[in-house]
Amino acid sequence: MRMRGEARQYYLGYLWWLMEPMLYVAVFYFVFFSLLNTRQPDYLQFLMVGKLTFIWFSKSVNQAANCIEINKGLVAQLRIPQALFPVATVVEGFYRQAVVFAFLLAFLAATGYTFSAAWVWLVPVILLNAALITGCAMAAALLVCFQRDFRLLIQLGTVFMLFISGIFWDINSVQNAELVTWLMRLNPVAALIDAYRQILLYGSAPDAQVLLWALAEAALILALMTLAFQRLQFWMARRVITR
Amino acid sequence: MALLTLEDVSMRYEPQPGATLGEYSVFEGIDLALNAGERLGVIGRNGCGKSTLLRIMAKIFAPSAGQVSWAPGVSVSLLTLGLGFRTDLTGRENALLSCLLHGLSRVDAKNAVPQIADFCELGEFFDSPVHTYSAGMRARLGFGSALVNRSQVILIDETLGVGDAVFREKARAALLDELTADRAVVLVSHAEAQVKSLCTRAVLLGEGSILSSGEPTAVLADYAAHYQ
Numbered sequence: 460m461r462m463r464g465e466a467r468q469y470y471l472g473y474l475w476w477l478m479e480p481m482l483y484v485a486v487f488y489f490v491f492f493s494l495l496n497t498r499q500p501d502y503l504q505f506l507m508v509g510k511l512t513f514i515w516f517s518k519s520v521n522q523a524a525n526c527i528e529i530n531k532g533l534v535a536q537l538r539i540p541q542a543l544f545p546v547a548t549v550v551e552g553f554y555r556q557a558v559v560f561a562f563l564l565a566f567l568a569a570t571g572y573t574f575s576a577a578w579v580w581l582v583p584v585i586l587l588n589a590a591l592i593t594g595c596a597m598a599a600a601l602l603v604c605f606q607r608d609f610r611l612l613i614q615l616g617t618v619f620m621l622f623i624s625g626i627f628w629d630i631n632s633v634q635n636a637e638l639v640t641w642l643m644r645l646n647p648v649a650a651l652i653d654a655y656r657q658i659l660l661y662g663s664a665p666d667a668q669v670l671l672w673a674l675a676e677a678a679l680i681l682a683l684m685t686l687a688f689q690r691l692q693f694w695m696a697r698r699v700i701t702r
Numbered sequence: 703m704a705l706l707t708l709e710d711v712s713m714r715y716e717p718q719p720g721a722t723l724g725e726y727s728v729f730e731g732i733d734l735a736l737n738a739g740e741r742l743g744v745i746g747r748n749g750c751g752k753s754t755l756l757r758i759m760a761k762i763f764a765p766s767a768g769q770v771s772w773a774p775g776v777s778v779s780l781l782t783l784g785l786g787f788r789t790d791l792t793g794r795e796n797a798l799l800s801c802l803l804h805g806l807s808r809v810d811a812k813n814a815v816p817q818i819a820d821f822c823e824l825g826e827f828f829d830s831p832v833h834t835y836s837a838g839m840r841a842r843l844g845f846g847s848a849l850v851n852r853s854q855v856i857l858i859d860e861t862l863g864v865g866d867a868v869f870r871e872k873a874r875a876a877l878l879d880e881l882t883a884d885r886a887v888v889l890v891s892h893a894e895a896q897v898k899s900l901c902t903r904a905v906l907l908g909e910g911s912i913l914s915s916g917e918p919t920a921v922l923a924d925y926a927a928h929y930q
Contacts (some may be wrong), residue, residue, distance in 0.1 A: 530788075532787055532788070533803070535757070535780075535782060537760075537780070538762055693762075693763060693764035696762050697715075697763055701715065
């Protein structure tokens, strides 16, 4: 229902689900391909896989950062677990992303990237991505509940992630191979984007070890956040209502 | 049987950033029981903790000290002025959401919506976004939703005061009719007439505790005398 409300606010409504990510792709393409002459083969496809999957993470986490404040009215009147709000935000984001994924796969198929056995890997990678987003969304909601300033830091943080996660450049182009491994181990978002590229563009299975690190990190964040939301229910309500 | 019991309940607020006020106590040692079939009025001056008390009753705040116990399976609905709606959604969507959030099944919720629409008498506004509503219209929607969603305890925070005379009368009649023996209402109000005509019992909250409790007319008289 919230999505309906949101779509109604804009003249182009649901079309924005696709237009927003594609406008980003267009700008990056113009800067890096046309102006800076990046010579990554099939740069448009390379960029689309990176950006269209990253935007799922960045948009969900940024929206979740505001979700408890937006639902202040419900928090003040109903005893419901507050984790519901970031989780609902993530579910909404998932619906939007389903449309984006369908578009991405159709575009790849139309430009010669045909279905391969490696695509089976998409299922665990998408699930892992969803788990990571849920954990980070809960963390974002909790931090903003603690101090509103975190909203700005989270915005900055996702822009920072956009630069270091290899969206418009290939993380494997870093000369030091050990550094690449650690970049991906410490930043599960980078690991996932590289995995999507391995699967969709190169038709190969992603590095399972790197994905296991990402899985461990996502599970840790999720577990910590579930615990925090259980413990802090009353504290969060007071925080949101009385400030 | 008591639906809800407060024993020796205290509430303190920690200092807020930017506020000169340090930690302060809203009330201390409150003992209060709400029985089925009862309509309890809570009166007192602004800032005496009436809304805080309702939020503790609604399980939204935990008290700083003391015990709050609810009879098993009791559902509680809190109505606060101007809160509780997604203003970008229509009245109809909000009514449905309210029923779902109060635990009605999807089918029951859908069936309850026409009843809410009837009660609120919002006409075409029922299908307009809530941000186009006046305060009184929001109050109608909130009250209508809470009445129908079968909450056993309805906590009303000054919401009825903003409705027009016709709606106030209708709300009063509905509270008297719909309030079967297993339900209860707590009404926070500054309107003396409302407390007198609706409530079976009243408490006066002030100076951090319950100053007076009992028959509404008597408690209202204490209120007037105390703050002369």
